[in-house]
Ligand SMILES: Nc1ncnc2c1ncn2[C@@H]1O[C@H](COP(=O)(O)OP(=O)(O)OP(=O)(O)O)[C@@H](O)[C@H]1O
């Protein structure tokens with residue numbers, strides 16, 4: 008199937024998200040859509056999948072102009088999209104979610120649907136229990152479910168918007184195998200929006216690069232990463248050497264903590280972190296990293312063990328006491344936990360800027376919002392409601408909200424969804440905090456990121472925690488082995 | 495890291511002069527607000543149309559019904575004063591509910607909070623104005639009334655805070671807690687005034703207390719014996735308080751954040767548990783004062799079997815229809831007061847003058863039809879006049895707030 012986007016434009020107020028974009032997608036190929044944060048990638052894909060309508064331009068499928076009122080129209084024409092946040096119904100089972108949206112009226116044939124689901128799962132090697140509830144699945148498993156649902160609806164064009172954020176390395180490898188097989192064996196068109204250029208080079212045969220809503224060009228792959236980077240940013244971006252910094256006093260002392268995750272119990276985690284130190288937490292999803300971080304800021308009460316912040320025993324104290332003692336936490340979900348959908352950027356500052364006065368100082372909030380937007384290069388205005396920012400810009404904004412002069416900064420996937428340049432810039436900003444004596448503990452699924460920025464690394468595997476503080480062991484390959492349980 | 499690439503297309507058009515821009519912003523936010531303000535009234539008009547249709551079908555002349563509605567509410571100064579007296583408890587309760595609903599709390603328990611306020615006020619009368627005053631204190635007229643309002647507010651606040659504690663400490667949803675506490679408050683009130691209950695005068699068979707002594711009655715305006723100036727002052731005070739909280743204070747912003755996303759608000763440092771209890775308590779205090787109005791209005795001056803008369807539930811409708819806007823609450827609550835009072839007049843009018851017994855539930859039907867129609871009107875508005883708000887290029891964040 009051949010899909011053409013012709014002269015697509017879309018504006019939001021004065022922002023041109025897409026400007027006269029013309030792209031052609033052939034069957035049997037895997038395409039990448041690249042571009043810095045806010046370049047208009049998600050907007051274009053939402054237009055192609057019927058989620059939004061373009062202001063002008065048209066979509067041509069196999070030579071015929073089509074128009075989509077809703078995602079179901081697009082699916083009827085064989086175009087399906089996997090959203091970044093899966094759109095499933097958590098209180099239902101895998102099978103029920105699979106059936107939802109299928110033709111067949113009120114009484115769908117559950118037996119037949121189960122058969123189709125199991126066949127698809129078997130073909131791709133997915134291990135999904137049809138009767139499990141969706142909220143017990145990981146993000147990666149939900150994604151697998153959604154892919155199978157779309158395939159069962161005879162989708163010929165599969166769009167994935169940043170599919171690898173939040174899934175484990177294994178699931179990622181599995182996903183890539185599936186995508187390759189779909190394109191090469193079944194002749195599907197796969198369109199991938201991603202910031203991970205290594206993935207793009209491995210998977211795709213061609214890349215479209217957008218900048219500020221316009222098409223910069225199309226690049227055949229294989230090619231060098233630096234070629235893509237130059238097209239995306241108009242210049243070469245290189246990761247800077249990490250400056251060394253002196254370590255100060257102990258800010259976090261965690262003693263023999265036991266953590267309970269959904270799947271396993273991690274016993275006896277002990278950790279001392281000194282001011283200015285950066286600790287990376289590596290491991291498969293759900294191995295206890297998230298729980299450790301939440302224990303360190305009082306959101307979770309450990310079953311056993313003690314937490315000291317700056318020499319003071321804080322075990323069992325509520326979250327706001329930790330905040331008062333200079334601990335800050337940035338969770339992974341942006342609009343679910345961390346930002347408030349429906350409120351503007353200025354309102355976020357009005358809410359979070361420390362103040363003794365009982366009234367809101369709108370002038371100060373507005374000014375701070377302006378400053379931080381500039382400093383963190385957020386594409387948005389002080390009056391933009393937060394949900395209208397692009398994914399990467401929401402992340403930057405969340406980082407810009409963090410207070411200064413912290414003792415301990417806890418981050419879950421701090422650069423999730425950020426383009427290469429912003430990720431480096433954000434790390435520059437974070438590392439600068441070490442001069443104020445801030446210690447950083449962060450979780451990341453990117454082993455490169457962990458290796459590049461950590462002084463020491465904790466690896467979580469199967470209920471055990473290994474501390475890696477030997478420089479020689481700090482390579483992505485060695486970490487990969489540890490995470491997989493190979494010692 | 496250079497920022498040469500930063501200028502997005504958004505910043506290309508030259509920014510209009512600040513003055514013109516601000517004018518346009520004000521105008522635009524007014525246009526945004528306009529459908530919201532009109533929607534309730536379209537709904538009410540549509541509902542009246544339907545109601546008059548039903549009346550005609552029941553054999554009642556809609557023209558006469560309209561006349562009764564008018565006579566019962568706005569026809570002359572005395573009627574209007576009565577209407578205002580009826581409006582006060584509804585308005586003050588609605589103001590309280592603006593706080594809890596903004597914070598995302600369904601304070602169904604408001605009805606019980608009104609009842610507890612009524613009981614608290616009556617308790618004040620019994621303590622300070624009947625028999626030997628408490629501790630021998632002779633507070634005088636103003637002092638007694640003051641104590642009655644304080645006790646009413648405290649009782650309502652306590653009852654509401656209980657809902658909050660059940661939610662934050664016991665994990666009981668505020669709706670279930672509220673329903674249970676409503677039931678307990680009403681039963682307790684019934685126990686006090688019926689069948690030889692402790693507050694029923696000896697020998698009386700009416701389910702109410704004795705009339706309050708002269709010294710504990712609110713002063714009415716000379717011409718309008720049902721309307722007391724004190725209630726107006728207090729209600730205006732409550733309005734100012736709620737306006738300050740909602741549009742000026744940090745706390746109001748916190749409540750809004752909680753209503754939109756409680757989890758995120760908590761992580762951003764809002765003390766959500768404390769705010770839940772506090773907003774409920776303030777709402778309860780205002781509802782309690784509303785309850786005090788209901789028993790202390792000059793022509794009532796006693797605790798009856800149903801001191802609230804459904805004002806709490808009506809207030810919930812008011813706040814939902816006003817989409818939690820403190821600015822709209824006075825208007826919407828006034829229209830509701832009018833329909834409630836006018837509805838009673840329609841019913842009694844047809845019964846006495848035309849020997850036509852209309853169903854008692856007609857007033858209820860009227861109210862629910864209005865709600866339905868207003869919700870519909872909002873739906874229509876959203877479909878055809880989508881709010882401009884969700885666009886990033888508006889600088890309206892400060893201007894449009896008020
Ligand atoms: N609903 C909306 N209302 C207003 N502006 C919007 C809306 N959706 C997107 N935008 C704006 O359009 C631009 C492009 O957004 P888009 O989400 O397409 O970017 P993106 O390329 O997907 O970026 P990212 O890599 O950060 O996800 C951004 O400036 C964004 O603020």
Ligand SMILES: [Mg+2]
Nearest residue numbers: 048049397398
């Ligand atoms: Mg995006």
